Amino acid sequence: xxxxxxxxxxxxxxxxxxxxxxxxxxxxxxxxxxxxxxxxxxxxxxxxxxxxxxxxxxxxxxxxxxxxxxxxxxxxxxxxxxxxxxxxxxxxxxxxxxxxxxxxxxxxxxxxxxxxxxxxxxxxxxxxxxxxxxxxxxxxxxxxxxxxxxxxxxxxxxxxxxxxxxxxxxxxxxxxxxxxxxxxxxxxxxxxxxxxxxxxxxxxxxxxxxxxxxxxxxxxxxxxxxxxxxxxxxxxxxxxxxxxxxxxxxxxxxxxxxxxxxxxxxxxxxxxxxxxxxxxxxxxxxxxxxxxxxxxxxxxxxxxxxxxxxxxxxxxxxxxxxxxxxxxxxxxx
Amino acid sequence: xxxxxxxxxxxxxxxxxxxxxxxxxxxxxxxxxxxxxxxxxxxxxxxxxxxxxxxxxxxxxxxxxxxxxxxxxxxxxxxxxxxxxxxxxxxxxxxxxxxxxxxxxxxxxxxxxxxxxxxxxxxxxxxxxxxxxxxxxxxxxxxxxxxxxxxxxxxxxxxxxxxxxxxxxxxxxxxxxxxxxxxxxxxxxxxxxxxxxxxxxxxxxxxxxxxxxxxxxxxxxxxxxxxxxxxxxxxxxxxxxxxxxxxxxxxxxxxxxxxxxxxxxxxxxxxxxxxxxxxxxxxxxxxxxxxxxxxxxxxxxxxxxxxxxxxxxxxxx
Numbered sequence: 001x002x003x004x005x006x007x008x009x010x011x012x013x014x015x016x017x018x019x020x021x022x023x024x025x026x027x028x029x030x031x032x033x034x035x036x037x038x039x040x041x042x043x044x045x046x047x048x049x050x051x052x053x054x055x056x057x058x059x060x061x062x063x064x065x066x067x068x069x070x071x072x073x074x075x076x077x078x079x080x081x082x083x084x085x086x087x088x089x090x091x092x093x094x095x096x097x098x099x100x101x102x103x104x105x106x107x108x109x110x111x112x113x114x115x116x117x118x119x120x121x122x123x124x125x126x127x128x129x130x131x132x133x134x135x136x137x138x139x140x141x142x143x144x145x146x147x148x149x150x151x152x153x154x155x156x157x158x159x160x161x162x163x164x165x166x167x168x169x170x171x172x173x174x175x176x177x178x179x180x181x182x183x184x185x186x187x188x189x190x191x192x193x194x195x196x197x198x199x200x201x202x203x204x205x206x207x208x209x210x211x212x213x214x215x216x217x218x219x220x221x222x223x224x225x226x227x228x229x230x231x232x233x234x235x236x237x238x239x240x241x242x243x244x245x246x247x248x249x250x251x252x253x254x255x256x257x258x259x260x261x262x263x264x265x266x267x268x269x270x271x272x273x274x275x276x277x278x279x280x281x282x283x284x285x286x287x288x289x290x291x292x293x294x295x296x297x298x299x300x301x302x303x304x305x306x307x308x309x310x311x312x313x314x315x316x317x318x319x320x321x322x323x324x325x326x327x328x329x330x331x332x333x
Numbered sequence: 334x335x336x337x338x339x340x341x342x343x344x345x346x347x348x349x350x351x352x353x354x355x356x357x358x359x360x361x362x363x364x365x366x367x368x369x370x371x372x373x374x375x376x377x378x379x380x381x382x383x384x385x386x387x388x389x390x391x392x393x394x395x396x397x398x399x400x401x402x403x404x405x406x407x408x409x410x411x412x413x414x415x416x417x418x419x420x421x422x423x424x425x426x427x428x429x430x431x432x433x434x435x436x437x438x439x440x441x442x443x444x445x446x447x448x449x450x451x452x453x454x455x456x457x458x459x460x461x462x463x464x465x466x467x468x469x470x471x472x473x474x475x476x477x478x479x480x481x482x483x484x485x486x487x488x489x490x491x492x493x494x495x496x497x498x499x500x501x502x503x504x505x506x507x508x509x510x511x512x513x514x515x516x517x518x519x520x521x522x523x524x525x526x527x528x529x530x531x532x533x534x535x536x537x538x539x540x541x542x543x544x545x546x547x548x549x550x551x552x553x554x555x556x557x558x559x560x561x562x563x564x565x566x567x568x569x570x571x572x573x574x575x576x577x578x579x580x581x582x583x584x585x586x587x588x589x590x591x592x593x594x595x596x597x598x599x600x601x602x603x604x605x606x607x608x609x610x611x612x613x614x615x616x617x618x619x620x621x622x623x624x625x626x627x628x629x630x631x632x633x634x635x636x637x638x639x640x641x642x643x644x645x646x647x648x649x650x
Contacts, residue, residue: 041515041516155605155606157605185377185378186377187377187602189587190587191601194600213515213587215586215587215589216587218596219590238593239592242589242590242592242593243591243592252516257515257519257589271519272517272519276484276517
């Protein structure tokens with residue numbers, strides 16, 4: 001069953017010298033209980049997709065079109081007051097920036113209690129009791145004592161644990177995690193990922209995680225959506241993505257990922273993708289990746305590729321998705 | 334004695350005093366860089382990588398120990414003498430948008446070191462700027478642009494061009510990839526590899542991005558709480574890490590599995606790195622070490638050199 005259904009999501013944001021077309025028609029589903037990864041570089045529209053679903057991209061100069069249905073309820077047209085009843089209660093959010101995600105002036109216990117009180121889930125003493133349990137659940141040693149501490153007294157990894165505790169405080173059905181481990185050291189990244197996986201399994205929580213790191217996605221996600229230029233390049237089950245990624249952008253991301261030489265014994269050649277993602281001042285005419293694609297033909301600059309369905313779960317938006325898979329692969333590997 | 338080495342950092346310690354408390358940032362660290370060799374320093378944030386790097390190129394004066402660069406002890410030089418040495422060792426920092434002068438054009442930023450060290454004539458300097466831009470893969474049209482008009486990757490190229498302007502013997506790269514996007518990281522790494530090959534540049538490469546260090550370094554030093562716990566040739570160290578910390582550190586790099594079924598269990602190292610205000614007694618790693626014994630809590634293990642050019646500080650190796 002689908003817990004989230006996104007249809008033709010488009011986001012435009014006015015800037016001083018034009019309008020940024022951040023998301024250009026995205027449709028995808030999130031199945032109940034799955035772990036979905038949204039993959040892409042900065043500027044590909046990953047975070048803005050999450051934020052706009054939560055109604056956090058609103059106000060003057062920001063336009064969100066399309067539909068986003070959560071358990072049958074349409075979120076994008078919902079009033080702010082109604083949306084507040086869902087945000088933080090049914091859908092939790094963990095952000096990347098552990099430094100600014102917590103209020104340095106408020107003890108962390110109070111911050112973990114806040115969503116429960118805001119949504120009138122329980123009384124204050126009960127919320128305090130639950131907050132201690134939550135801090136224990138996310139692995140903070142001596143949680144009673146931690147309740148009175150402030151975020152600046154904690155390390156980055158501990159802060160991220162507190163943010164997770166806050167996000168799951170109301171027992172959300174869905175957790176949005178925006179680059180939850182990017183700012184952390186490798187050893188701490190493994191700690192936080194395994195914690196998130198434990199919690200998601202124990203609470204039977206659906207997780208949508210934004211990441212630029214294929215290594216992270218490959219180790220925790222069930223399915224990935226690859227974004228570029230605010231459009232979906234490829235959607236696949238993780239096994240299909242690892243074994244048979246077809247879109248040149250997916251392949252380029254895979255080959256530019258540095259792998260340790262420990263496993264293979266040889267230093268893998270680095271094959272960087274040329275260029276970098278540009279700001280989209282207009283919706284892309286052809287394929288948004290065409291200007292950096294090693295396999296691009298003239299049609300790629302002219303026409304938007306239609307979506308090729310390779311299996312029940314595997315879709316690729318590329319003009320050459322079916323015929324030239326091996327040719328494209330040879331260019332990137 | 335150290336003639337074979339370009340850089341010989343011997344037993345360097347550095348303590349910072351902050352509000353009456355002292356932070357032991359680096360403790361008795363030694364490393365050597367041969368001509369044309371690249372040494373990687375890895376470790377978690379707060380392990381003292383950057384402080385050691387800065388001591389090694391004379392940006393910080395260590396409290397103890399000696400830093401010999403081509404036989405000269407940098408710790409004994411006056412500021413003026415130090416300035417003359419600096420042309421031989423240049424630094425590329427993590428965040429190009431703060432390290433570059435945003436009010437100067439790209440060309441002027443690259444020209445700066447040539448002016449400071451009074452290299453060549455005006456004409457020669459101008460030619461040199463364009464040579465450097467070409468070497469780092471920047472199109473000459475950017476010479477008159479300002480850094481903020483460039484992307485992060487392009488700005489990092491400007492930083493590298495500026496660092497190369499004086500033809501240094503040693504390049505210190507301090508987390509040069511961290512602020513960049515994945516695909517751009519690979520581009521900058523490829524550039525650094527080319528520069529090493531073409532110019533025989535020696536490097537100190539500081540990063541918490543382990544795969545990048547593996548690709549770029551001949552020797553890797555592993556730091557934890559200000560101490561070098563293990564050091565060795567990259568291939569040997571990766572194939573056979575001896576120190577328990579080296580093992581868990583390398584294990585925390587997520588490999589890409591063939592399939593979902595082939596995923597390895599995430600085995601996080603328990604606990605956290607202790608605060609550098611409160612360095613544990615004995616071995617600095619004993620509070621988290623899976624094999625720690627009584628002796629580890631009592632005695633500081635001395636760094637020993639093993640047969641294969643490996644240096645390890647552990648009681649049980």
